[in-house]
Amino acid sequence: MSLLEVNDLAVHFGGVKAVDGVSFSVESGEVFAIIGPNGAGKSTIFNLISRIYEPTRGSIRFDGRDITGLKAHDIAKLGIARTFQNIELFDHSTVLDNLLMGRHTHRSTSFVEDILFLPKVRREERDHRRHVEEVIEFLELEAYRNKMIAGLPYGVRKVVEIGRALSIGPKLILLDEPASGLSVEETREVAFWIEDMRRDMGLTVLMVEHDMSLVNQVSDRVLAVANGRPLALGSPADVQAHPDVKAAYLGTEAA
Amino acid sequence: MRVVFKTSYDSDIDLHEHGADRLRTALLLGLMAILPFLVGDYYLAEATNTLIWALAGMGLMIAVGHTGQVSLGHAAFLAIGAYTDAALMNAGLPFYLALPAAGLAAGLFGALIAIPAVRMSGIYLAIATLAVFVIVEELVIMLEPITGGVGGIMAPSITLFGVSFDRYAALTNFYWLVLGIVALVTWGYANLMRSPTGRSFLAVRDSEVSARALGINVTRTRALAFGLSSGVTGLAGALMGHFIGFFNYELFSVIISINLLLVVTIGGLGSIQGAFLGAILITGMPQLIAILRDGVNANFGIDLGGIPGLDTMVFSMILIGFIIFEPAGLYGRWRKIRVWLETFPLARRDMFRRHKTYLKTERMK
Numbered sequence: 001m002s003l004l005e006v007n008d009l010a011v012h013f014g015g016v017k018a019v020d021g022v023s024f025s026v027e028s029g030e031v032f033a034i035i036g037p038n039g040a041g042k043s044t045i046f047n048l049i050s051r052i053y054e055p056t057r058g059s060i061r062f063d064g065r066d067i068t069g070l071k072a073h074d075i076a077k078l079g080i081a082r083t084f085q086n087i088e089l090f091d092h093s094t095v096l097d098n099l100l101m102g103r104h105t106h107r108s109t110s111f112v113e114d115i116l117f118l119p120k121v122r123r124e125e126r127d128h129r130r131h132v133e134e135v136i137e138f139l140e141l142e143a144y145r146n147k148m149i150a151g152l153p154y155g156v157r158k159v160v161e162i163g164r165a166l167s168i169g170p171k172l173i174l175l176d177e178p179a180s181g182l183s184v185e186e187t188r189e190v191a192f193w194i195e196d197m198r199r200d201m202g203l204t205v206l207m208v209e210h211d212m213s214l215v216n217q218v219s220d221r222v223l224a225v226a227n228g229r230p231l232a233l234g235s236p237a238d239v240q241a242h243p244d245v246k247a248a249y250l251g252t253e254a255a
Numbered sequence: 256m257r258v259v260f261k262t263s264y265d266s267d268i269d270l271h272e273h274g275a276d277r278l279r280t281a282l283l284l285g286l287m288a289i290l291p292f293l294v295g296d297y298y299l300a301e302a303t304n305t306l307i308w309a310l311a312g313m314g315l316m317i318a319v320g321h322t323g324q325v326s327l328g329h330a331a332f333l334a335i336g337a338y339t340d341a342a343l344m345n346a347g348l349p350f351y352l353a354l355p356a357a358g359l360a361a362g363l364f365g366a367l368i369a370i371p372a373v374r375m376s377g378i379y380l381a382i383a384t385l386a387v388f389v390i391v392e393e394l395v396i397m398l399e400p401i402t403g404g405v406g407g408i409m410a411p412s413i414t415l416f417g418v419s420f421d422r423y424a425a426l427t428n429f430y431w432l433v434l435g436i437v438a439l440v441t442w443g444y445a446n447l448m449r450s451p452t453g454r455s456f457l458a459v460r461d462s463e464v465s466a467r468a469l470g471i472n473v474t475r476t477r478a479l480a481f482g483l484s485s486g487v488t489g490l491a492g493a494l495m496g497h498f499i500g501f502f503n504y505e506l507f508s509v510i511i512s513i514n515l516l517l518v519v520t521i522g523g524l525g526s527i528q529g530a531f532l533g534a535i536l537i538t539g540m541p542q543l544i545a546i547l548r549d550g551v552n553a554n555f556g557i558d559l560g561g562i563p564g565l566d567t568m569v570f571s572m573i574l575i576g577f578i579i580f581e582p583a584g585l586y587g588r589w590r591k592i593r594v595w596l597e598t599f600p601l602a603r604r605d606m607f608r609r610h611k612t613y614l615k616t617e618r619m620k
């Protein structure tokens with residue numbers, strides 16, 4: 001059984017068929033990439049999986065369970081974490097607090113217990129902190145631990161967002177263009193991290209990416225989409241050699 | 256500059272990062288406790304009033320400063336608190352039951368109205384809360400058997416275990432009572448902000464879409480924050496009722512709501528300390544203006560008191576000045592001064608300038 005199964009997924013915004021009949025499945029432990037020209041519907045697929053958008057048709061199954069009817073805030077608990085293409089961090093909090101916010105699904109204290117700061121709350125805080133410190137160490141964020149997000153350079157914020165997603169302790173992580181806007185060196189680091197996530201943390205990675213060298217380096221399989229429709233699915237080399245994919249990127253395909 | 260070496264996670268989890276901070280809080284609290292021996296009744300009453308305003312300010316801070324929900328209707332929760340407390344005490348309930356009940360009533364009402372208002376933000380929410388305020392005001396007038404209608408109601412004198420805490424007969428005791436309640440709420444508020452619940456408030460304030468992706472139920476979080484906010488404001492309302500003694504609906508006007516908003520914005524949005532600084536400014540300024548005016552009158556023989564509206568104008572101008580020149584509020588200003596002192600003579604002008612923030616285009620809703 002695949003970890004994530006997307007079946008005939010579609011969402012229409014008025015006349016715009018942002019996603020129109022996309023099916024794919026992601027195996028446990030796999031790095032799966034979605035590629036496609038601008039406006040192809042890649043981020044929309046992510047938003048459908050995170051239940052931000054209501055699909056017009058189709059279904060999404062995760063870990064053998066239909067999640068199409070769930071609420072957006074129920075998704076993290078199942079073990080699905082994500083980053084956003086345009087970075088959606090909590091700007092007026094520190095890096096540490098942003099990562100701690102990623103531990104929300106693991107809290108068990110009520111607000112009354114929090115207000116009284118019972119020993120249980122402190123115990124859990126230490127526990128959250130230990131997990132978050134592992135993420136900080138993994139992504140080498142030590143120098144920024146107590147810095148406000150609003151003052152951080154773009155590249156660092158991008159990494160913090162990955163860190164926040166990892167703090168959830170997910171099974172599946174969705175990365176929306178993790179390398180966009182990053183330098184060559186930073187992109188190389190992202191590639192190492194993705195490989196470590198899979199190898200050391202046993203994570204499954206679903207990523208949207210334009211940087212083909214990154215896609216080639218880390219992904220097992222690639223799905224190419226254009227105009228909300230799937231074009232090709234297979235190994236990175238096969239998909240890039242596919243005539244429809246080439247046409248879509250050159251913009252020569254008939255509408 | 257002091258560098259704090261942290262040796263365990265607890266130094267971040269604790270309320271105070273290091274001993275000096277803890278000592279400062281203890282000294283401040285000690286000073287507040289012995290205030291009745293240092294100042295006369297007039298200033299003690301003023302201090303009591305300021306504490307009550309700080310309490311109400313903390314209430315509003317939870318909603319506006321920490322969850323990003325602007326409210327123009329918080330005078331309604333002051334009213335609910337004041338009337339619930341007075342009515343229950345008039346019915347024979349002791350203060351130690353009536354006060355929590357007043358907070359609970361205001362809190363539940365706040366949480367209830369927050370649920371339908373949860374989709375609103377910014378100016379829409381402000382208008383909705385204003386509407387709620389108008390409704391509450393009408394209800395207060397209509398429910399005459401409980402509230403005394405237009406005529407008003409008397410907040411009974413407080414007696415706890417045989418000791419009087421009457422606002423006039425035993426002002427010192429009343430002051431200590433208010434101080435104790437304010438200290439307790441401040442402690443709870445500070446705890447909240449270092450725990451998951453407080454972090455979820457900040458998350459909802461700064462990015463709803465990420466909050467959801469992290470598993471935070473935005474609707475419930477906002478309702479909880481608004482409920483806690485209204486509840487704390489309700490407690491302040493109850494104390495305000497006792498402080499005034501006899502009151503009617505006019506005590507809780509929309510001007511009070513606006514002044515409360517000024518307390519939190521001028522004090523510094525998103526900081527508990529800001530609620531206190533804002534309250535000191537708002538309650539202290541009319542006094543200060545009066546003292547200055549009398550000084551001008553005595554020294555120069557110019558009677559500024561004869562010019563109607565001058566006080567209000569000076570008051571407003573100072574407030575506007577604050578909002579324009581120090582958007583981070585009094586607490587933000589104080590933090591800058593502290594860094595300047597600690598790093599002297601190394602502080603540089605651009606130390607507080609932030610990096611150019613990356614423009615968020617196509618924000619997803």
Ligand SMILES: Nc1ncnc2c1ncn2[C@@H]1O[C@H](COP(=O)(O)OP(=O)(O)OP(=O)(O)O)[C@@H](O)[C@H]1O
Nearest residue numbers: 013016018036037038039040041042043044045085
């Ligand atoms: N909420 C929405 N309402 C209307 N149209 C939308 C909405 N969200 C996405 N779209 C449209 O759906 C299409 C796909 O957008 P999407 O953001 O998924 O593209 P993308 O593949 O991620 O592109 P890029 O590479 O530029 O990030 C676009 O035409 C976009 O305008």
Ligand SMILES: [Mg+2]
Nearest residue numbers: 042043044085
């Ligand atoms: Mg996109």
